[in-house]
Amino acid sequence: MRGAEYDSSERDPPPKCHPGTRQKIIERIQFWFHNPFRTRRLLWLVGPAGVGKSAIMQTLAEIEAQRSMISTLFFSATQRRTDPAKVIATIAYRIAVQYPPYHKFLRTALAADPKLIEKSIKAQFFAFFVLPFVKMKLYSGSSPLIIFIDGLDECDGREEQLLFLALISCFTQFYPEAPLLWVVASRPEEHITAFLARQRLKSCHDKEEVSVDATEACEDMERYLRLEFEKIRARNPVIRTLFPHWPPENEFLKLLIAAVGHFAYGTTAIRFISQGDPISRFQLILDFINTATSSSGASNLQPMAQLDALYEHLVSRVEPEDCPGAKEILGFLHTDSPHYISDKDRNMVFMCNWLGMAPNVAYTALRQLHSVLDVPPPDATIKTCIKIYHKSFSDFLCDPNRSGRSGFWLGTKQDRGRLEISRAFKVFRGISSYNTGEPFSLLHGEIVLSWLYLDDSDTTREVKERAQRQMWYLASCGINTAALAIADFPLAQVAHAVRLMDTNCLGEHFLRLIFNTAGSLGKLLQEDGTLRLIPAGMLKPEVFRRSVEWGNFYREWGNFYRGLVRPLTACLLCH
Numbered sequence: 001m002r003g004a005e006y007d008s009s010e011r012d013p014p015p016k017c018h019p020g021t022r023q024k025i026i027e028r029i030q031f032w033f034h035n036p037f038r039t040r041r042l043l044w045l046v047g048p049a050g051v052g053k054s055a056i057m058q059t060l061a062e063i064e065a066q067r068s069m070i071s072t073l074f075f076s077a078t079q080r081r082t083d084p085a086k087v088i089a090t091i092a093y094r095i096a097v098q099y100p101p102y103h104k105f106l107r108t109a110l111a112a113d114p115k116l117i118e119k120s121i122k123a124q125f126f127a128f129f130v131l132p133f134v135k136m137k138l139y140s141g142s143s144p145l146i147i148f149i150d151g152l153d154e155c156d157g158r159e160e161q162l163l164f165l166a167l168i169s170c171f172t173q174f175y176p177e178a179p180l181l182w183v184v185a186s187r188p189e190e191h192i193t194a195f196l197a198r199q200r201l202k203s204c205h206d207k208e209e210v211s212v213d214a215t216e217a218c219e220d221m222e223r224y225l226r227l228e229f230e231k232i233r234a235r236n237p238v239i240r241t242l243f244p245h246w247p248p249e250n251e252f253l254k255l256l257i258a259a260v261g262h263f264a265y266g267t268t269a270i271r272f273i274s275q276g277d278p279i280s281r282f283q284l285i286l287d288f289i290n291t292a293t294s295s296s297g298a299s300n301l302q303p304m305a306q307l308d309a310l311y312e313h314l315v316s317r318v319e320p321e322d323c324p325g326a327k328e329i330l331g332f333l334h335t336d337s338p339h340y341i342s343d344k345d346r347n348m349v350f351m352c353n354w355l356g357m358a359p360n361v362a363y364t365a366l367r368q369l370h371s372v373l374d375v376p377p378p379d380a381t382i383k384t385c386i387k388i389y390h391k392s393f394s395d396f397l398c399d400p401n402r403s404g405r406s407g408f409w410l411g412t413k414q415d416r417g418r419l420e421i422s423r424a425f426k427v428f429r430g431i432s433s434y435n436t437g438e439p440f441s442l443l444h445g446e447i448v449l450s451w452l453y454l455d456d457s458d459t460t461r462e463v464k465e466r467a468q469r470q471m472w473y474l475a476s477c478g479i480n481t482a483a484l485a486i487a488d489f490p491l492a493q494v495a496h497a498v499r500l501m502d503t504n505c506l507g508e509h510f511l512r513l514i515f516n517t518a519g520s521l522g523k524l525l526q527e528d529g530t531l532r533l534i535p536a537g538m539l540k541p542e543v544f545r546r547s548v549e550w551g552n553f554y555r556e557w558g559n560f561y562r563g564l565v566r567p568l569t570a571c572l573l574c575h
Helices: 023-034 054-066 083-099 100-112 121-135 157-176 190-195 214-233 237-242 251-257 262-274 276-293 306-314 320-333 348-357 360-365 389-399 400-406 413-431 458-481 481-489 492-496 508-514 520-527 541-545 550-560 566-574
Strands: 042-046 067-074 147-150 180-186 207-208
Touching: 023 042, 023 054, 023 207, 042 054, 042 157, 054 067, 054 147, 054 180, 083 100, 083 121, 083 147, 083 157, 121 157, 147 458, 157 180, 157 190, 180 458, 214 237, 214 262, 251 262, 251 276, 262 276, 262 306, 276 306, 306 400, 320 348, 320 360, 320 413, 320 458, 348 360, 348 413, 348 458, 389 400, 413 458, 413 481, 413 492, 458 481, 458 492, 481 508, 492 520, 492 550, 508 520
Parallel strands: 042 180, 042 207, 067 147, 147 180
Antiparallel strands: none
């Protein structure tokens, strides 16, 4: 899983404990690591969103990397590091890099069975952990091998999350002498809490809870805020000279009380204060704190009320004329990335082209959101994506109960998915010509790009052509994967797109749909000759054998394709 390691450049700069904070909890966990009388080999680090679990895990990993062998895996939904199938291989890879005997074992195992990493999670767990460390006793280090798994609740699928917990728990229970220690961090999600609360699992793990309102957390927050305000004063000559005692202690305490031990709140507030006139921005923070705490006790019922109030305030600063663009960009950032769009493809250049949004419009729409979004500068847009600083902002935007009043609720997951399909259709909207027999690849040059390309050099033309090819391919893939929902879109729009799509993207469901000439779409495409442009080699017999209409398809089109692909029709006749 790319970017999941504690020292990966994709996580740079990673969340870390600020100097002087979280010292007690880090010391407790370090003692647990190296306690010779420890009876359990799994530690569950649990706490609510935004409390700083990832920072603690990062700090621990950096410390222990200097004295022990470690392997780390940091899940992240916002960075699309969520695939459970890649977890075991990622952890094993990190161990192999550091420990030559395990590296040799892994090479031998994969040479003997190259498809080992494609097997089930259970099979991989046995092959990569039980076999080498229990059966073969491969590890002989003086200190334990520590495996950090952060953000388990962001792994795709509840069943997969519980499967990892079950495998690790059973491993530590049945093989207590194994040299592995496991640290798993997660939110207190109901299914994870209930699973680990089972009687037979209570004896398998120790628990370290990171609380928002614990005395230790509040003391750390105070230490953090005072240090950050010192930094703000030091780099601002006006404040340093004219307001050396800013902020007043009573106002500072208001922010401290609002933040308690919630580091997402504290860091978001400091980031907002720092990016502008600090005194004016701090006053805005105080204003909405007073408003939030004076409203009818909602904060007693909603644990995230204070943070929601901050996010509501931040999005309310977006100018009315910028709101549509800002919401469209936020919706793009919160649409699940299909398998055919890699993370690097979702950079800012692609985003503008995909949304049909000029770069100046995009930057203007985001100008008031830099305290919650990491927006790349214009000279880094090709390689850099917009990043959300903290997942709590995503949670806020996707929950109507929390963001509904702000006007920034992004709709349901289905709503966002349907909008993404609409954007795929929009890519083809500007193409006026249809296929007349020439290769489909000639049509991508008509796709309109929104990103600004400054010159007309050969290099720039190549870049633009690559971008048009990418848009053409991804739009084709997006429409293909939406085959089951295609009826929700206007027939003329669908037919127009089919005439222009990259046929390499057409899959089983879509082929069955467009060749069903009893339906309105298939009939329309048959009449205008579009179906004859589908490469015969794509018409695999198993596609149509599974379709109720495959017999009708063959009777109608078999003679046409027999002359083109005799082996195909022979296969169809046999089946």
